Amino acid sequence: MKKLRQFILVIIAVIVLSSCTKDRYSPIDEHVSLAATVNIKDMTITFIDLEKKTRMVDWEMKKPYTGAVILPDGDSLLLYGKQVETVDLYSLKSGSLIDSWETGKGIVNGKLLKTSSTIALVDQNLSEIRFFDFEGVEQWEVRTERNPLTILESEANQKLFVLSFNKEILTVIDLNKQEKLNGFPIHPSAAGAWLIENRNEIWIGGHGAGAEIEKNIHVYDSQSGEFKRNIAAPLMPVNFLGYADHVFVLSHGTSMLYKLNENGEVLESVIVGANPFEMIVRTDQLLIAGYDSNDLHIIQPDSLERMKTIPVGNGPFQIVLRER
Amino acid sequence: MKRLTSSLTRKLWLTIIAAIVVTILYSYFLSYFFYEKLYVENVETALLEEGRRLALEYEGGPLSDDLKERIDWYSSKSETEIFIVNNPRELSACLPFDIDYESLISGEEREDLLAGKAVQKLGYEERFDRKIMAVVIPLLDENRLEGIIYLYIPLTKISEVTTDFAYLWLIAAILFLVLAIFLGTFLVRKLTKPLLEMKHAAGMVSKGDYSVRINNHSKDEVGQLALAFNHMATSIQKEDERKKEFLANVSHELRTPVSYVKGYSNALLTGIANSEDASKHLMLIYREAGRMERLVGDLLDLSRLDSDDYQIIMHPLPLAQLIEDAIQKYLPKIKEKNLQFRYELDPDIIINGDEGRLEQVLQNILDNAICYTEKGxxxxxxxxxxxxxxxxxxxxxxxxxxxxxxxxxxxFYRVNKARTRKDGGTGLGLAIAEQLVILHGGSLIINSTIGKGTTIQIHLPVLE
Known part of the structure; x- marks a missing residue:
């Protein structure tokens, strides 16, 4: 009888302790430069050591996060998802949940603004861009067209460009005045954009409307909104990056990475992964996540040579970086 | 309902019809189920194989126009609708972007295709606005889903086949049902006809017509019942005839002495007879009265023997002694007829019996023996x-x-039906004798050769 009581006590203790560690994940060494991929098919986050180019650890999340931002402290991993009620902050070094911001559902994108210590969250349920400080206090918000998704910051002009999926209008927000400026009409189903500030050009990609597939990058004047030209980059250019006077464009329909000069001439192209959506750059390295191939490709930006392919969780949809 | 099931014919008929209908329906649904299942599976397998053969044409990289043309050409020749798709939108490549577009394949199906598995679909497809059976074969270049081969056939084609089958089935089933109803009715009639005949015959018997017979030669239970009924009717008829004959016999046997007595007594009363004749007439009246007495006595014995409460009082007795005593009464009679008489008796035999009754048996037999032996x-x-x-x-x-x-x-059975006074006994002697012997647990055996004589054996159990 005494043994039984002890046994029951041990069981209860195990249950209580395990419930305490529910939201605790493997801690990440705070001195490592890393990339983290948010994998939406299996709801994991894969951490990759960028020096060793190896997969460090996977966190199996309990909520369907679709994206992440690493705050300037280099430790707080902010996670959001359209179906998640809160924006959750995890400490990388402790592996535990440190804060939850009550935002409600609908957050599909987030970006640290370079012009202020603010984070811009894209809320599709409210059709708003919501600006938060790092404490999770909402500072202000701007109403946009229906289903905003891509946001792009112009440091020079202190503006935020917002692409809406369903409305053929580019919304422009003045970050200084904290107000919406006049937008201008663009092509349908736009996604992914890049600013070439010295030429006053905004390059906008997309998926294409209905059965139509987007084959081109549409170039508009970033001031007047005037359509300038198309640059062929089939199929479905959705991600853009500028690095060393070149623009890198990722077309997920053909799994193609294009390297263009600022005049819009395609210099090189290469097939990377399968159905890649996400691309990020660091010094001499382009990181590209293959959504269908469940891997992260490290590409040399000059030659477009593949340096390494690292398997990650299923459906990598976003990459975030932390440099040390 | 009560009216419906009140006759056996209806009950049998309803049972047979119900059994046939249930069998037809059951077999219909069962075969329909299997037919469709097997046919659909077969079509699905054929589609899958066709798709895989076509997929062998793909050699990697983006889908070439040549391949598309070849698939189109093949589709135009094939009964199956086949098309090749490389539009990433249709393949759900933009799925995480929540694009408002009903793509050809779903996200889950895309996962299967990416894993190299073919996808099978069965049911309504909004794209084609009809029910289809489809097979989707992935065209993979490493792990990139470059395209798919989509093969489908409208389900109406399949259901057309099953509908044709169903019509054929329905016609065959109706024909079978009609035939079965006819045969069933015939069978039920055949089965119940002897029963109706028996009912009719039993009615006739109860009305007193015992000559009725059922004409049924089958060997089954009904046939056996008919046979048993016929046996019963025959027995009743015989018994009836025997009863009638018995009554006729009794009245006949009584009428003869009664007419004697009446005639002679009439002669005496009217004074026709002289004194010499008168004593003769009185003698005759006396004799006939005695005969009537015997007859009545015998009838009384017989009726007693027939009833269950007739009892014989058994006790051990030496049979030789009994026989010897009985013989003594007959010796004068035998001498009178000038017959030779011999007897050999085993004195050791002792039986358990009723002395009086056994004597009666011997008397009846010896009476006959003396009566029917003129010389010898x-x-x-x-x-x-x-x-x-x-x-x-x-x-x-x-x-x-x-x-x-x-x-x-x-x-009352007599060889000489004329019943002359000379040899006419009552006709009951042997019947009574046999009954008594049987009551003693024995048997009576008669052997005879005409003109030569008769041997009667009485077998009796002895006292151990």
Whole structure:
């Protein structure tokens, strides 16, 4: 009888302790430069050591996060998802949940603004861009067209460009005045954009409307909104990056990475992964996540040579970086 | 419902029809189910194989126009609708972006295709606005889903086949049902006809017509019942005839002495007869009265013997002694007829019996022996046999014709139907004798040759 009581006590203790560690994940060494991929098919986050180019650890999340931002402290991993009620902050070094911001559902994108210590969250349920400080206090918000998704910051002009999926209008927000400026009409189903500030050009990609597939990058004047030209980059250019006077464009329909000069001439192209959506750059390295191939490709930006392919969780949809 | 099931014919008919209908429906649904299942599976497998063969044409990289043309050409020749798709939108490549577009394949299906698995679909497809059966074969270049081959056939084609089948089935089922109803009705009639006949025949019997018979030669239970009924009717008829004959016999037997008595007494009363004749007439009246008394006595005995409460009082007795005593009464009579008489008796035989009744048996038999033997001898023996003892009475009388032998023990049965006074007994003697012997646990056997004589054996059990 005494043994039984002890046994029951041990069981209860195990249950209580395990419930305490529910939201605790493997801690990440705070001195490592890393990339983290948010994998939406299996709801994991894969951490990759960028020096060793190896997969460090996977966190199996309990909520369907679709994206992440690493705050300037280099430790707080902010996670959001359209179906998640809160924006959750995890400490990388402790592996535990440190804060939850009550935002409600609908957050599909987030970006640290370079012009202020603010984070811009894209809320599709409210059709708003919501600006938060790092404490999770909402500072202000701007109403946009229906289903905003891509946001792009112009440091020079202190503006935020917002692409809406369903409305053929580019919304422009003045970050200084904290107000919406006049937008201008663009092509349908736009996604992914890049600013070439010295030429006053905004390059906008997309998926294409209905059965139509987007084959081109549409170039508009970033001031007047005037359509300038198309640059062929089939199929479905959705991600853009500028690095060393070149623009890198990722077309997920053909799994193609294009390297263009600022005049819009395609210099090189290469097939990377399968159905890649996400691309990020660091010094001499382009990181590209293959959504269908469940891997992260490290590409040399000059030659477009593949340096390494690292398997990650299923459906990598976003990459975030932390440099040390 | 009560009216419906009130007759056996209806019950049987309803049972047969219900069984047939249930069988038809059951087999219909079962075969329909299997037919469709097997056919659909077969079509699905064929589509899958066709798709895989076509997929072999793909050699990697983006889908070439040549391949598309070849697939189009093949589709135009094939009964199956086949098309090749490389539009990433249709392949759900933009899925995480929540694009408002009903793509050809879903996200889950895309996962299967990416894993190299073919996808099978069955049901309504909004794209084609109809029910289809489809097979989707992935065209993979490493892990990139470059395209798919989509093969489908409208389900109406399949259901057309099953509908045709169903019509054929329905026609065959109706024909079968009609045939089965006819056959069933015929069968039920055939089964119940003898029963109706029996009911009718039983009615006739109860009305007194015992000659009715059922004409059924089948060997089944109904046939056996008909046979049993016929047996019963025959028995009743025989019994009835025997009863009638018995009554006729009794009245006949009584009428003869009664007419004698009436005639002679009339003569005496009217004074027609002189004194000499008068004493003769009185003698005749007396004799006939005695005969009536015997007859009535015998009838009384018989009716007692027939009833269950007739009792014989058994006690051990030496049979030889009993026989010897009985013989003494007949010796004068035998001498009178000038017959030779011998007897051999085993004195050791002791039986358990009723003295009076056994004497009656002997009397009846000896009466007959003396009566029907004009000259010659009568020989009586008592001896032990294996199962008891035997009293054998052998005479050299007129004998009994062979065709009368088996009936001679029946009541009032006589070889000489004329019933002359000379040889006319009551016709009950042997019947009574046999009943008594049977009551003693024995048997009475009669053997006879016409003109040579009769041998009667009485077998009786002895006291151990």
């Amino acid at each position: 001898s009568i020989h009586l023996k008592l001896f032990a046999i294996e199962k008891g003892c035997c009293i054998e009475i052998v005479d050299s009388g007129i004998g009994i014709p062979a065709d009368h032998l088996d009936k001679i023990k029946q009541r």
